[in-house]
Amino acid sequence: MTILITGGTGKTGAPLAQKIHDAGHSVLVASRSGSAPEHLKGVKFDWNDPSTFENPFNADPNIDKIYLICPPVSDRLTPMKPFIDLAVAKSVKRFVLLSATVTPPGGGFTGEVHDYLAGLEGVEYGVLRPSWFSENFKSLWLRGILNDNEIVTATQDGKLPFVAVADIVDAAFNLLTTPEIENPDLLVIGPDLLSYDQAAEILSAALGRKISHRKVTVAEATEIRKGYGLPAEIAGFLGHLDDTVAQGNEEKVVEENNKYVGKVRLADWVEENKAAWQKV
Numbered sequence: 331m332t333i334l335i336t337g338g339t340g341k342t343g344a345p346l347a348q349k350i351h352d353a354g355h356s357v358l359v360a361s362r363s364g365s366a367p368e369h370l371k372g373v374k375f376d377w378n379d380p381s382t383f384e385n386p387f388n389a390d391p392n393i394d395k396i397y398l399i400c401p402p403v404s405d406r407l408t409p410m411k412p413f414i415d416l417a418v419a420k421s422v423k424r425f426v427l428l429s430a431t432v433t434p435p436g437g438g439f440t441g442e443v444h445d446y447l448a449g450l451e452g453v454e455y456g457v458l459r460p461s462w463f464s465e466n467f468k469s470l471w472l473r474g475i476l477n478d479n480e481i482v483t484a485t486q487d488g489k490l491p492f493v494a495v496a497d498i499v500d501a502a503f504n505l506l507t508t509p510e511i512e513n514p515d516l517l518v519i520g521p522d523l524l525s526y527d528q529a530a531e532i533l534s535a536a537l538g539r540k541i542s543h544r545k546v547t548v549a550e551a552t553e554i555r556k557g558y559g560l561p562a563e564i565a566g567f568l569g570h571l572d573d574t575v576a577q578g579n580e581e582k583v584v585e586e587n588n589k590y591v592g593k594v595r596l597a598d599w600v601e602e603n604k605a606a607w608q609k610v
């Protein structure tokens with residue numbers, strides 16, 4: 331049987347596809363380009379183009395499990411529902427969805443997709459709800475660190491359990507390959523609860539230059555991220571998420587029972603990736 335990885339070229343999808351392949355399972359990588367690493371099979375798939383939804387099942391009729399990465403829009407269920415329904419009709423038996431701590435079932439964004447999977451008859455599902463990725467220091471925060479030696483947020487002194495993609499991939503692999511999913515709503519966190527002040531200290535120690543955390547209002551953070559090229563809707567949502575960190579929401583996640591605690595400490599991850607922030 332085959333596991334289909336949507337978002338198969340992305341941060342979690344690409345290493346997950348590799349891990350599944352290395353473990354001896356059949357894997358099919360979906361992306362808008364249809365490309366995949368040389369030894370893996372790729373298929374063209376676009377949430378915005380329903381004519382591509384049959385492609386994975388034509389490429390491999392043995393798909394029985396699917397890893398779901400949502401399209402980057404606020405209404406996620408509308409484009410995803412027809413594909414999920416088609417997959418059930420094609421005998422897919424398990425879905426594993428990447429959501430977030432901040433998008434619980436019963437809420438908007440990925441929470442609606444979570445609810446939809448939970449209401450399906452005859453299929454298993456698991457939802458991973460990670461906290462903020464450590465990898466954001468190499469994407470969202472990269473420009474500020476490189477250009478201005480700073481991370482700008484509206485999180486104030488709020489703390490969060492930064493989680494490395496490698497840990498999320500391990501949790502996803504477990505849900506996709508375990509004989510039975512015991513906990514379908516799984517928070518995924520890293521081993522340390524840290525503020526951005528502390529993260530900046532970790533970066534400073536590793537890079538040998540001072541990196542600061544500049545605390546701004548939500549409105550200022552939103553404007554700055556629009557300046558990084560993010561669409562206004564996403565920049566505004568991230569500003570709101572900063573505020574939830576400031577309110578202590580990510581600290582409460584650590585107290586929950588339904589969680590997978592990863593192994594990768596932020597300090598070790600920064601040390602391993604420090605070439606990303608070297609000025610050339």
Ligand SMILES: NC(=O)c1ccc[n+]([C@@H]2O[C@H](COP(=O)([O-])OP(=O)(O)OC[C@H]3O[C@@H](n4cnc5c(N)ncnc54)[C@H](OP(=O)(O)O)[C@@H]3O)[C@@H](O)[C@H]2O)c1
Nearest residue numbers: 337338339340341361362376377378429430460461462463
């Ligand atoms: N970053 C965080 O801190 C964080 C925390 C918690 C949860 N999350 C969640 O993690 C998920 C992934 O976010 P990410 O930033 O890490 O993205 P990503 O997985 O690195 O990249 C997005 C993937 O989606 C694919 N994609 C984009 N538009 C598509 C479309 N129209 N149809 C099909 N595929 C499409 C892209 O592939 P192609 O371009 O090759 O098609 C790419 O593989 C999001 O749902 C986010 O909410 C992120």
